[in-house]
Amino acid sequence: MTTDVTTPASTGRVLGPVRASLIFVEALWTWYRRNWRATVVSSVVQPVLFLLALGFGLGSQVRPTEATGGLEYVVYLAPALLVATAAQIGAFESTYPVLSSFKWQQTYLAIAATPVSPGQILAGHLTWIGVRLGGSGAVYLLVAAVLGVLTGPGVLVTLLVAVLTGLAVAAPITAYAATIESEGQQFNAIFRFVVMPMTLFAGAFFPIEQLPAWIRPVAWITPVWHGTELGRGVVFGGLEWLPALGHLAFLLALFAAGAALATRNYRRRLSA
Numbered sequence: 001m002t003t004d005v006t007t008p009a010s011t012g013r014v015l016g017p018v019r020a021s022l023i024f025v026e027a028l029w030t031w032y033r034r035n036w037r038a039t040v041v042s043s044v045v046q047p048v049l050f051l052l053a054l055g056f057g058l059g060s061q062v063r064p065t066e067a068t069g070g071l072e073y074v075v076y077l078a079p080a081l082l083v084a085t086a087a088q089i090g091a092f093e094s095t096y097p098v099l100s101s102f103k104w105q106q107t108y109l110a111i112a113a114t115p116v117s118p119g120q121i122l123a124g125h126l127t128w129i130g131v132r133l134g135g136s137g138a139v140y141l142l143v144a145a146v147l148g149v150l151t152g153p154g155v156l157v158t159l160l161v162a163v164l165t166g167l168a169v170a171a172p173i174t175a176y177a178a179t180i181e182s183e184g185q186q187f188n189a190i191f192r193f194v195v196m197p198m199t200l201f202a203g204a205f206f207p208i209e210q211l212p213a214w215i216r217p218v219a220w221i222t223p224v225w226h227g228t229e230l231g232r233g234v235v236f237g238g239l240e241w242l243p244a245l246g247h248l249a250f251l252l253a254l255f256a257a258g259a260a261l262a263t264r265n266y267r268r269r270l271s272a
Contacts, residue, residue: 017117017119017120017123020115020116020117020120020124021120021121021123021124021127022124022127023116023124024111024116024120024121024123024124024125024127024128025124025127025128025131028124028128029128029131032132039132039136042088042089042092043085043089043132043136043139044136044139044140044143046085047081047082047084047085047140048140048143048144050081051074051077051078051081051143051144051147051149052147054073054074054077054205055073055074055077055078055081055149056074058073059072059073059074059077060073067206067207067209067210069232069236069238071151071236074147074149075149075150075151076232077204077205078144078149078150078155079155079158079228079231079232079234079235080203080204080205080228080231080232081140081204082137082140082141082144082155082158082159082162082231083158083161083162083165083204083224083227083228083231084199084202084204084224084228085136085137085140085162086133086136086137086162086163086165086166086169086227087165087166087169087195087198087199087223087224087227088195088199089129089132089133089136089166090129090133090165090166090167090168090169090170090173091169091170091173091190091191091194091195093128093129093132093170094125094129094169094170094171094173094174094177095173095177095184095187095190095191096184096187098125098174098177098178099177099180099184099187101125102178102180102269103181108121108266108270109270112270112271118263118266118267118269118270118271119263119266119267121266121270122174122259122262122263122266125174126167126170126171126174126259126262129166129167129170130163130166130167133162133163133166133167134159134163137159137162137163138159141155141156141159151235151236152235154234154235154236155235157234157235158231158232158234158235161227161230161231161234162227162231164227164248164251164252164255165223165224165226165227165251167255168223168227168250168251168252168254168255168258169195169223169224170258171254171255171256171257171258171259171262172254172257172258172261172262173190173258174258174262175258175259175261175262175264175265176190178262178265178266178269179265179269198222198223198224199224201215201219202219202222202224202225202228203219203224203225203228203229204224204228208220208225223250223251223254226247226250226251227247227251229243229247230244230247230248230251233247
């Protein structure tokens with residue numbers, strides 16, 4: 001006795017780039033909603049503790065001066081800490097998760113065997129980083145609002161600036177991570193000599209005018225400085241249109257260049 005089994009016919013449809021990228025984001029979200037507790041400390045608790053310790057603790061010894069725009073230090077710090085945290089999250093999400101997807105779990109290789117292209121995989125990865133940055137930043141702003149350190153609705157625009165800053169950090173590092181075939185020891189140097197100094201000395205905690213003159217140009221080429229200046233300008237005012245456009249153009253250019261290089265590296269590695 002035989003049983004006829006009817007195989008579903010193919011629809012013949014090809015996934016569009018947006019749909020393919022969103023499917024990848026959906027897969028990451030499915031994992032994240034079951035494991036989000038593992039990221040709470042670095043994404044939310046850590047910046048809030050910094051805000052409490054530096055803003056209310058150390059900041060209680062800092063008088064409002066011209067350096068802080070005449071504001072209390074905790075108010076001056078709040079939007080910059082949002083940007084700096086976004087840069088840190090963007091850096092982490094573009095290092096070991098990328099290496100793991102290529103080498104250890106080989107998630108990318110499995111997805112590349114489907115109609116989803118390497119470029120769409122990268123687009124999904126960067127989109128997911130943007131979602132992560134937006135979500136963690138929103139929670140941070142909610143806590144900051146409860147603490148009474150936000151000055152107005154302009155912080156919502158600062159959230160967008162923070163997301164763009166994090167992506168501007170993530171895209172170039174993703175491009176580099178896509179070339180790594182070792183166990184990722186190179187990432188330690190990135191965090192130690194790039195991400196951490198950029199977080200501490202690019203204007204988030206104090207104006208870079210307080211740095212020695214010879215080191216200031218280094219701060220000027222960091223995404224954290226551009227994001228901090230833009231974010232504070234949106235919240236506190238005083239930022240003219242031309243500098244604002246310059247900060248925005250720098251962040252967009254860095255993201256675009258990193259994404260273009262990452263696309264090439266993803267295609268080379270997944271098409272080999």
